[in-house]
Amino acid sequence: MLPLPAAEQVSRRSHALRMNAAPEAIPLDPPSQAKGEENRTPFQGKGVAPQARGDAVTHEVLRLADIGFDAPRALLARHGLELVSVADDAPIPGCFWGEPEAGVIASTVYARADTPVHSLLHEACHLLVADPARRASIHTNASDSLEEEDATCYLQIVLADALPGFGRARALADMDAWGYSFRLGCARAWFEHDAEDARAFLKARGLL
Numbered sequence: 001m002l003p004l005p006a007a008e009q010v011s012r013r014s015h016a017l018r019m020n021a022a023p024e025a026i027p028l029d030p031p032s033q034a035k036g037e038e039n040r041t042p043f044q045g046k047g048v049a050p051q052a053r054g055d056a057v058t059h060e061v062l063r064l065a066d067i068g069f070d071a072p073r074a075l076l077a078r079h080g081l082e083l084v085s086v087a088d089d090a091p092i093p094g095c096f097w098g099e100p101e102a103g104v105i106a107s108t109v110y111a112r113a114d115t116p117v118h119s120l121l122h123e124a125c126h127l128l129v130a131d132p133a134r135r136a137s138i139h140t141n142a143s144d145s146l147e148e149e150d151a152t153c154y155l156q157i158v159l160a161d162a163l164p165g166f167g168r169a170r171a172l173a174d175m176d177a178w179g180y181s182f183r184l185g186c187a188r189a190w191f192e193h194d195a196e197d198a199r200a201f202l203k204a205r206g207l208l
């Protein structure tokens, strides 16, 4: 545990943060933007290490079209979730971040062929880490706290290994490319050295 204030125990995709901002204000398709723009969040002056951002991998993230819906659908089903595929160019129900990111409503995750695999897992993991009593009422914004946000990021990395053609290393690289911000500079550093709280949260919920 690093001796930083709790406010800096933050990974990037804070729905809690976004509660104060209209979703429309959020960059909708980070890979199409200049690096740096996508990281323009209040975290930049806190946990995020801007000097490391130049090292971020600039590659195309893996999409559902690349691995198909079958394996993700089976993985989600094993965790009590349903994956619904959405037609190309159709709106994605329950989508908080804007298409092509995945959407969530109750126990259902919605995604298109152009939805990044990391996004599908991220939103699915939000449903898994949420208080089970709350899941049925979840619509669009699944996150309840920064604690859940971190646990979600951790679990999505773990579950990536269950998807052939994806896996942990690609998940970490895609998270960096997409603009997830971690105070240690990259997803792998956070996952390996700064995620004790997330691990403890998931173990307490029986998810690890």
Ligand SMILES: [Zn+2]
Residues within 6 Å of the ligand: 013, 014, 015, 122, 126, 143, 149, 152
């Ligand atoms: Zn999130």
